[in-house]
Amino acid sequence: MTLEAHVVVQRGSLGVDVELSVGDGEVLAVLGPNGAGKSTVLRVLAGLLPPDAGRVVVDQEVWDSTDRHVPPHQRSLGMVFQDHLLFPHLSITENVAFGLRSRGMRRVPARAAAGPWLDRVGLAGLGDRRPGELSGGQAQRAALARALVGDPRVLLLDEPMSALDARTRLAVRAELHRHLGDYAGSAVLVTHDPIDAMALADRVVVVEDGRVVQAGTPAEVARRPRTDYVARLVGLVLLPGTGTGAQVALDGGGLVAIAEDAAGPVFVAVRPESVALYLERPAGSPRNVWPLRLVAATPHGSVVRCDLTGEVPLTADVTATSFAELGLAPGADVWASVKASEVAVYTR
Template identity: 55%
Template sequence: MTLRAHLVVERPRFRLDIDLAVAPGEVVALLGPNGAGKTTALRALAGLIGLSGGRIDLDGIPLHTLATEHRPIGMVFQDYLLFPHLSALDNVAFAPRCHGASKADARREAARWLERVGLADFAAAKPRQLSGGQAQRVALARALAADPRLLLLDEPLAALDAHTRLDIRGQLRRHLADFDGATVLVTHDPLDAMVLADRLVVIENGAVVQQGTPAEVARRPRTDYVARLVGLNLHRGVAAGQQVMVGQMLFSVAEHLEGPAFVAFSPAAVALYRTRPDGTPRNLWQARIEGIERHGDNVRVHLDGPIIASADITPAAVADLDLTPGQQIWASVKATETHAYPA
């Protein structure tokens, strides 16, 4: 691993204690709710916050023993922090200058990086003359021009509008693919994490609660936060064969398990009925509608009852069923679309 870190940061009423490992060329995204400790972890890696315990090893070097300015790190902040009085070229040249390069060499390196991020024609522009996407690329070029072994990205796309974000996300992915050091990305956006990261590390209350590839985490969430992040209903129960008891409700599931288990299913897999449906559909329960809201092209119906769940249906179905908050409704989900895995 390029990066191996055990980060312990003690604050009043909060403790961060996580292990983090990142391989050469790997992008790891830190995800978690507000206050989970993501940015604290990033700032500890950068040396902007002191460790209360643990260590940081980068390419075998104990990074935590080095002053911030001597760490081989590049960082892109959420608001980019470009120097307003400097041109784009000189903003990028600042990084190699800080590492001892001559002014001429630093400007040559900066010009090379601006060309690489597609901004050679904006070398003389001041930050106020740049769009949000252009400023983000200048900040990335400045971080990479320092020839870092560790690249830290703090919500690098958060300041962009939706259209620009789509374009810059793709460009950022290409630049990260060419970087042979370790990259740690903090983001609140699950799409940014899924597109940019090779591996996700989910932090809640200062501790790692789940990690894995984006596909692994999306398929098998282990906390309510992760389930909401990837858009799944999640419940914990006890499995016996192809059935899982969740509270007072018995779920039929696709997998065969024994013991503590999670049950997950998509809101799109939940069917709603005004009256009890004919026959004996698997996983049928009566619920109360807690709320109805627009969700993309569909409508999300929040249900309370023996379990709390969400159902995604079309606007036409809402009208046909004449759904209103407070109404009693029947809900079901097929066993083939109800997945269980060990808790």
């Protein structure tokens, strides 16, 4: 089963123009900041929003084109919403059976068919409860069962974990991973959390301002981000520049030495943990040393993330111990150094 879509739609001042392709059993993550148009794309795929142009085709069946719009209830799809949207007046079993009932199954067989799904998502025995009586994680599992119960061709997940607390999110993510592995149709996951995308998706498209800015496997996107947004998400400092031999002249000024030769427009990516800080210019004259100023320091787990300005704006992660030993405070002048071998370079 495949989903091919070209979604063109104007939402207020945001023009969305996104092309997607999802194969059999594949999970595509649509990653992007809030307001980038991700959910709009998903609503178009669901049929809740007719596109201004473009087309949506599933297994050669046209769902949307210039002269055709299949209403949502005639599309073979399941959708999981951010805040589960379980019907508050129905029991969990009735919620899960809803799709079967509305597609014509009688009440009793529909309830019977819902049972195994409750078992699969770990809600056995909770079928008679109302959504209000479930925890957030349980409700989201029920919502997943409700979306999957009809064995739809397309599964749409709209920020399915953003309403959960961190601990629950971890557990639900693991289960979702398992269910998506079993799922034979095409799945589209919209998220602003790169960990969701990395953990669950086979491929990622990054959407900013209504356009696809990067596409690839999660590993590719994580290793070689092409926008500041993705770089920040995956914890990299991204510096555009022009390569000449073994060094890159940054667009913002400054030179960065690299391990391999590069030519033409490139991205330089630096991991914060590979940046070392000193109070004095370090001995041994490493090639990448810059005098910078510390503008902000925020604790980040066992490290302190230091934002630096100057010739080469960087972010450095130093251990809390070293941070204390150096006696750093915002406004301090420091020397930052990075080994050339720790610098990633790839063409723009």
